[in-house]
Amino acid sequence: xxxxxxxxxxxxxxxxxxxxxxxxxxxxxxxxxxxxxxxxxxxxxxxxxxxxxxxxxxxxxxxxxxxxxxxxxxxxxxxxxxxxxxxxxxxxxxxxxxxxxxxxxxxxxxxxxxxxxxxxxxxxxxxxxxxxxxxxxxxxxxxxxxxxxxxxxxxxxxxxxxxxxxxxxxxxxxxxxxxxxxxxxxxxxxxxxxxxxxxxxxxxxxxxxxxxxxxxxxxxxxxxxxxxxxxxxxxxxxxx
Ligand code: TYD
Numbered sequence: 612x613x614x615x616x617x618x619x620x621x622x623x624x625x626x627x628x629x630x631x632x633x634x635x636x637x638x639x640x641x642x643x644x645x646x647x648x649x650x651x652x653x654x655x656x657x658x659x660x661x662x663x664x665x666x667x668x669x670x671x672x673x674x675x676x677x678x679x680x681x682x683x684x685x686x687x688x689x690x691x692x693x694x695x696x697x698x699x700x701x702x703x704x705x706x707x708x709x710x711x712x713x714x715x716x717x718x719x720x721x722x723x724x725x726x727x728x729x730x731x732x733x734x735x736x737x738x739x740x741x742x743x744x745x746x747x748x749x750x751x752x753x754x755x756x757x758x759x760x761x762x763x764x765x766x767x768x769x770x771x772x773x774x775x776x777x778x779x780x781x782x783x784x785x786x787x788x789x790x791x792x793x794x795x796x797x798x799x800x801x802x803x804x805x806x807x808x809x810x811x812x813x814x815x816x817x818x819x820x821x822x823x824x825x826x827x828x829x830x831x832x833x834x835x836x837x838x839x840x841x842x843x844x845x846x847x848x849x850x851x
Pocket of ligand 1: 628629630634656657689715716717719720721723724771773774
């Protein structure tokens with residue numbers, strides 16, 4: 612029997628360094644949720660709403676605007692995009708009883724603008740509380756990976772400004788920051804070694820979700836963990 616729906620859904624975030632496979636794992640989760648008849652909502656950061664995509668353009672568009680942003684401006688823009696995502700996508704999904712999966716959320720700002728760029732983590736957590744109105748993930752899956760490996764997985768012309776303008780030490784601080792957060796909140800975080808084939812990583816992702824009290828039943832971990840097939844009529848959100 613699946614627990615396909617509950618009055619308040621589940622909010623799971625996938626975090627990790629660039630190139631750790633967050634998007635791929637989210638797609639696998641979507642396929643699993645659909646197969647199990649669980650309504651699924653994907654929340655993409657930064658962006659994911661019309662306003663958020665405009666903000667994303669300011670953050671990552673080509674040219675001087677993006678390149679010249681102060682780190683505080685970066686932090687506030689990521690939070691502005693997030694506030695809209697919470698209001699438009701995450702909270703309505705949770706109210707509908709869906710499994711809401713966000714690839715990146717507030718921990719990304721703490722990792723990149725805090726540990727990476729040196730802004731106060733305490734200040735960023737204060738801004739987070741305002742941005743999300745206190746919403747926190749039920750589970751955060753940290754896809755852990757050495758930055759050299761993650762950055763090497765992406766084509767150089769696909770690199771965003773954080774990958775292009777920041778050195779390896781920046782990305783090492785980001786990774787260390789994530790690991791410190793996971794140590795601070797072991798009940799919220801699951802650390803998954805992302806330096807393995809995606810199907811193996813997905814097996815661990817399913818196991819982590821399986822340990823959630825009253826979590827969504829996505830099937831036995833690892834049984835067809837490499838399958839990415841989706842029903843032909845699948846939609847991004849399954850009502851009813
Ligand atoms: P994106 O191309 O979406 O990369 P990814 O697929 O790895 O998420 O770019 C997002 C970049 O923005 C990534 O380098 C991390 C950075 N970022 C921050 O610095 N702070 C944040 O709060 C968020 C959400 C992302």
